[in-house]
Amino acid sequence: MDRIAVIPGDGVGPEVVRESRKILERMAALDPGLGFAFDEFPWSATAYLRSGEMMPQDGLEILSGYDALLFGAIGSPLVKDHITLHELLLRIRQGFDQYINLRPVRLLAGIETPLAGRTAADIDMIVVREGTEGEYAGVGARLYEGSEREVALQTAVFSRHGTERVMRWAFELAAREGRSVTSISKGNALNYSAVFWDQVFDEVAADYPSVPTERLLVDAAAMFMVMDPGRFGVVVASNLFGDILTDLGAAIMGGMGFAPSANLNPERAFPSMFEPIHGSAPDIAGQGKANPIGSLWSTAMMLEHLGHGDWAAALMKAIERVLAARAVRTPDLGGVSTTEEMGDAVLAALEWPAPGSAGSLAGAPS
Numbered sequence: 001m002d003r004i005a006v007i008p009g010d011g012v013g014p015e016v017v018r019e020s021r022k023i024l025e026r027m028a029a030l031d032p033g034l035g036f037a038f039d040e041f042p043w044s045a046t047a048y049l050r051s052g053e054m055m056p057q058d059g060l061e062i063l064s065g066y067d068a069l070l071f072g073a074i075g076s077p078l079v080k081d082h083i084t085l086h087e088l089l090l091r092i093r094q095g096f097d098q099y100i101n102l103r104p105v106r107l108l109a110g111i112e113t114p115l116a117g118r119t120a121a122d123i124d125m126i127v128v129r130e131g132t133e134g135e136y137a138g139v140g141a142r143l144y145e146g147s148e149r150e151v152a153l154q155t156a157v158f159s160r161h162g163t164e165r166v167m168r169w170a171f172e173l174a175a176r177e178g179r180s181v182t183s184i185s186k187g188n189a190l191n192y193s194a195v196f197w198d199q200v201f202d203e204v205a206a207d208y209p210s211v212p213t214e215r216l217l218v219d220a221a222a223m224f225m226v227m228d229p230g231r232f233g234v235v236v237a238s239n240l241f242g243d244i245l246t247d248l249g250a251a252i253m254g255g256m257g258f259a260p261s262a263n264l265n266p267e268r269a270f271p272s273m274f275e276p277i278h279g280s281a282p283d284i285a286g287q288g289k290a291n292p293i294g295s296l297w298s299t300a301m302m303l304e305h306l307g308h309g310d311w312a313a314a315l316m317k318a319i320e321r322v323l324a325a326r327a328v329r330t331p332d333l334g335g336v337s338t339t340e341e342m343g344d345a346v347l348a349a350l351e352w353p354a355p356g357s358a359g360s361l362a363g364a365p366s
Contacts, residue, residue, distance in 0.1 A: 001035040002306050005066040005271070010044045010084075011280025012290035012339075013072020019292040019343030020070060020299040026347055027303075027311050034308065039066075045076035045084050045280075054087035060095045063271060068302050071275035072295070077282055086138060094132050096270035098263035099162060100169055101131035101242065102301070103277060105229075105249035105259075108293075110323035111333075113252050115226065123252055125232035126179070128170040129242025131263055133157045134193075136239040158193045158238070160200065167204040169266060170236035171211055177360065179233030180212035181205070184221045184241045197238065222248060246277060257291025257332050260298035262305065274302040284331075288338035291330040293319060296346060309358035318349040 006021065008014035021038060028034045041062075043055040054074075056062065063069060069092070074084045092098070107113050107123040115123075137157035144150045167183070174181045183201040185194040198215060205213045214231075216224065218241045224231055225248055237245060250259035256278040263273040276294030284290060296319055303312040322328055328345040329335025337345075 001037055002067045003037045003039070003065065004302075005063050005069045006038050006040040007043055007069060007071045008040065009072040009074045009280065010046060010076050011073050011282045011285040012278075013044075013074065013280055015285075015288065015290050015339045016276060016292040016295035017070060017072040019339060019346075020295045022343055023296060023299060023315060023347060023350065026350065027308075027315075030352060031311070034311065043088060044074065045079040048079055048083065048087075049076075054084060055091065060092070063092070063096075066271045068306060069271050069273035070299070070302065071273050073276070073278065073280040075280040075282070090136060090138065092273060093263050094138075096263075096265055096273070097132060097267075098265050098270070098272060099130060099132045099166055100262070100264040100266055101129035101239075102262040102264060103127040103129060103242070103246040103249065103259065104297075105232075105246065105253055107253050108258065108323050109320040110326055111254040111258070113254060115229065115252055118229065118252075122230040125229065125235055125249070126173065126177075127235045127237065127242055127246050127249060128166060128173065129237055129246065130162065130166040130239050132239075133159060133162045134239035136243075156193050156238075156240075158196055163197055163200045164204060167201055167236055168207075170234050171204060171208045174211050174234040175208060177234075180214065181208075181234045181236060182214045182216055182221070182232055184216055184218050184235060184237035184245065186218050186241075187215075188217060193238075201236075218245070221245060225249065225252065250277065255291070255332050257294055257330065258297070259294050260301055262298065262301040264305065272302075272305055274298040274305075288340060289331045290339045291332050292339050292343050292346075293323070296343070304360065309360075310353035313357045314351060314353040315346075318346050318351070321349045322346050 008017045024036050028036050048054045105125045107120040135156045139155040140153045142152055185197045187194040187198045250256045259277040261277045265272050276298055300312040300315040322345045328337045328342055330337050330342050
């Protein structure tokens with residue numbers, strides 16, 4: 001029995017997470033070898049407005065006994081974004097040492113990319129984003145606040161331990177999947193942190209001579225993701241650069257509604273967390289307009305992490321069957337179907353996995 005902590009969050013988060021739970025419950029009903037126990041936690045910006053806390057002080061202790069965390073979205077126009085991010089999402093990522101933020105960028109069947117002339121063969125990369133330090137370490141200060149001498153200091157933290165482990169994980173993934181590794185930095189301008197990142201990348205790359213490598217400046221990488229997305233296999237990047245580039249990745253794969261992610265503690269000392277990378281979308285919250293595919297894809301990644309690779313692959317195949325048929329389309333795809341209708345269509349397309357089938361941690365059928 002896998003114990004899943006569910007944090008639906010704000011905005012469209014509860015709507016898309018509901019569809020993920022529905023899929024998992026159907027799988028458990030079909031397969032006696034599967035079992036899921038869900039506990040839901042109402043930690044959100046709404047909770048913050050009531051109590052002054054995004055999550056309880058002992059929130060990490062509460063979550064620590066679960067096998068995985070299923071997360072919806074966080075954020076509200078009524079609460080400043082740095083509060084919602086640092087007091088819930090980053091608190092979980094850093095507290096549970098979820099140093100691998102895995103974000104596939106893949107064009108699914110039945111979806112058009114805004115890039116002219118590009119097909120699914122051109123858009124198939126995996127971004128490995130460092131998830132616990134870098135530019136989002138939360139180190140800094142405000143000096144002389146409120147005066148004309150006011151200064152804001154934001155310190156990026158790049159440790160050898162943190163930098164090397166995310167790079168080594170990316171190389172291991174690339175070696176397993178027969179992909180190249182592209183490192184993203186800004187070594188020409190960030191003469192301490194990015195030069196250090198480049199140095200460690202070269203050192204780690206030397207241990208994987210069979211894996212093709214490339215180093216790109218982040219601005220050039222953004223250009224090439226639009227001009228030549230097929231050049232990327234595995235992309236390894238710091239917290240900030242990985243965050244920015246994967247929003248661009250979501251755009252080229254058809255929109256934010258498709259983008260999944262996994263926040264992994266590979267050593268499994270703590271639970272890992274799975275979430276779509278879109279925000280809470282308060283402008284459409286409660287209207288049934290949100291695309292649940294990002295949440296469902298993240299759920300496939302969670303299934304793979306929990307050791308249910310056959311069901312992860314079955315879920316991805318069901319998603320692609322529905323999208324390829326083009327009969328059910330949420331408003332972001334130019335249709336009028338609701339979040340629930342899209343989830344129901346994937347549920348109806350779900351089939352018992354073939355013997356020996358398996359997925360990959362990026363949620364793609366192998």
